[in-house]
Amino acid sequence: MRLSRGSQALLRISTGITLAFIYVPLLVIVVYAFSVSRTFEWPPPGFTFDWFDLAFDNTGARDAFVYSVKTGLLATAVALVLGTLASLAVARHRFFGRETVSFLVILPIALPGIVTGIALNSTFTQVLGIDLSLFTIVVAHATFCIVVVYNNVIARLRRLSGSFEEASADLGATPWQTFRLITLPNTRTALVAGALLAFALSFDEIIVTTFTVGAGDQTLPIWIFTNFSRPNQLPIVNAVAVIVILISIIPVYLAYRLTREESTAARGGAPVASGAVTAP
Amino acid sequence: MGRRLADLFHGRPRLQAGALLAGPVGWLVVGYLGSLAVLLVTSFWTLGELSGEIEQTFTLDNFRDVVENDVYRSVTGRTVLIAGLVTVTDALLAFPLAFYMAKIAGPRTRGLLLVAVLMPLWSAYLVKIFAWRGILSQEGVLNWALEPLGIEGPGYGLVAVWLVMSYIWLPYMVIPIYAGLERIPNTLLSASEDMGAKPTYTFRRVILPLALPAVIAGSIFTFSLTLGDFIAPTLVGSGEQFIGTVVRDNFTVDLPFAAAFATVPIVIMIVYLLVARRMGAFEHL
Known part of the structure; x- marks a missing residue:
């Protein structure tokens, strides 16, 4: 569409402002993490690396970090298996209720986190009568991470002809052989991208976690949330916040790179399968 | 084998x-x-008056409370209002950005913009809210920036909750609108132009109707995610209650009531999703 120079400039300016709106707060928290001040004082009176040292030495934060990584890895593993199975079924087979599967997979992330959280909490504590623990968090996180793997893998499978798999089966390969030798090599980057996003999603989640975390256990977001109001902890919380930003943004960037290269090759330079990276 | x-x-x-x-x-x-079914069943149970233990007997009292109690009615109203405001704000902010990405920017810029929007999409949710706590604080960035103009920032409160929620969910609105706009063939816009339509007319009569389902698809997320949040009200609010905070505060003391109140966002979202589906938004999810 040919727009006048004036309206083009206007669009460009509003784009710039919106992007600034997205990134300035993230930069601010990075600056705060290096500020010598123990409050949110701005401009910072000076800069220091001390808070990062203190954050690394803080046993509470360190334990929470390890716990988050453990949760993230386990939840990602479960989501990877379930998401891949579901995407193979939907992409390669026709059956009654096929559309419902996509809807079912999206539901845990489309409904407010508080609904998912309290529903799982009632099931665990009232029906199953089990104590909240690592197991319950992993179940909860895996449930809303399935969609990420599913969307990435199904986008890849749809671009990939199913005839290779059929040929493999016709030549006598077992389903497992076909998966290992044909499907897996062709979907590997989508699986890695899905796993990275699932991990990032789990690592940063707090709402569902609040309802499924065991007594005495803390994920890193829960640690931040319980420490933000303690005045002396503020600088350490800022430093931990920066670590969380890095751990949750870098996987998303890597996942984007992985899926983009594939789709650029497949679609002749058209940018990204946006649906693949943005699960919902 | x-x-x-x-x-x-x-x-x-x-x-x-x-x-x-x-x-x-x-x-x-x-x-x-x-689990959702269990949630629903739990919401019909009650707390024993003496024991404080959950009694598994059927009662509608929790729902009567949710619907008839003025406090809870205003909590629901406030939450829906904020969710609506956040959705409208995000649509207004996202549309020009998505339009620039899909129809004006060259391939390279488009790729860069896309990764710029995607990167913070899911990440650092809590940290982003925490960052705003710093920005909006009395001695924080916003007041410092506004001081030369002689005005003061909103501080913590309802305005801050609205602002922060709009900030957090913005990328969820940009991506579907971008994808929706990208699907509109440029030839359609040229045709409209060739037949003498001014850009504003083309926008109103061609682009907007075609992009509306995508906007509604984005609004599902901005609306739903705002509806259940309790972190932003806790970190940047000034004690206002929302559906999320009421559920969180009650779930340890009165799980059946918390469960009943949690069905409110479910019902609202079911209605929302049904309307969205009628308007063709599901193809843009």
């Missing part, structure tokens, strides 16, 4: 599909939908 299994599955697509689906669908139907 493997061989016999292979023979069993070969040429039986239904069996294959069934075997693939058993795990994930079982997990989601039994684990997730089952």
Whole structure:
């Protein structure tokens, strides 16, 4: 569409402002993490690396970090298996209720986190009568991470002809052989991208976690949330916040790179399968 | 073993599909939908007056409270109002950005913008809210920036909650609108132009109707995610209650009531999703 120079400039300016709106707060928290001040004082009176040292030495934060990584890895593993199975079924087979599967997979992330959280909490504590623990968090996180793997893998499978798999089966390969030798090599980057996003999603989640975390256990977001109001902890919380930003943004960037290269090759330079990276 | 299994599955697509689906669908139907059902059942239970233990006897009292109690009615109203404001704000902010990405920017800029929007999409949710706590604080960035103009920032409160929620969910609105606008063929816009339509007319009569389902698709997320949040009200609010905070505060002391109140966002979202589906938004999810 040919727009006048004036309206083009206007669009460009509003784009710039919106992007600034997205990134300035993230930069601010990075600056705060290096500020010598123990409050949110701005401009910072000076800069220091001390808070990062203190954050690394803080046993509470360190334990929470390890716990988050453990949760993230386990939840990602479960989501990877379930998401891949579901995407193979939907992409390669026709059956009654096929559309419902996509809807079912999206539901845990489309409904407010508080609904998912309290529903799982009632099931665990009232029906199953089990104590909240690592197991319950992993179940909860895996449930809303399935969609990420599913969307990435199904986008890849749809671009990939199913005839290779059929040929493999016709030549006598077992389903497992076909998966290992044909499907897996062709979907590997989508699986890695899905796993990275699932991990990032789990690592940063707090709402569902609040309802499924065991007594005495803390994920890193829960640690931040319980420490933000303690005045002396503020600088350490800022430093931990920066670590969380890095751990949750870098996987998303890597996942984007992985899926983009594939789709650029497949679609002749058209940018990204946006649906693949943005699960919902 | 493997061989016999292979023979069993070969040429039986239904069996294959069934075997693939058993795990994930079982997990989601039994684990997730089952839990939602448990939530619903729990909401009909009650707390024993003396024991404080949950009694599994059927009662509508929790729902009567949710619907008739003025406090809870205003909590619901406030939450829906904020969710609506956040959705409108995000649509207004996202549309020009998405339009610039899809129709004006060159391929390189488009790629860069896309990664710039995607990167913070899911990440650092809590940290972003925490960052705003710093920005909006009395001695923080915003007041410092506004001081030369002689005005003061909003501080913590309802305005801050609205601002922060709009900030957090913005990328969820940009991506579907961008994808929706990208699907509109440029030839359609040229045709409108060739037949003498001014850009504003083309925008109103061609672009907007075609992009509306995508906007509604984005609004599902901005609306739903705002509806259940309790972190932003806790970190940047000034004690206002929202659906999320009421549920959180009650779930340890009165789980049946918390469960009943949690059905409010479910009902609202079911209605929302039904309307969205009628308007064709599901193809843009």
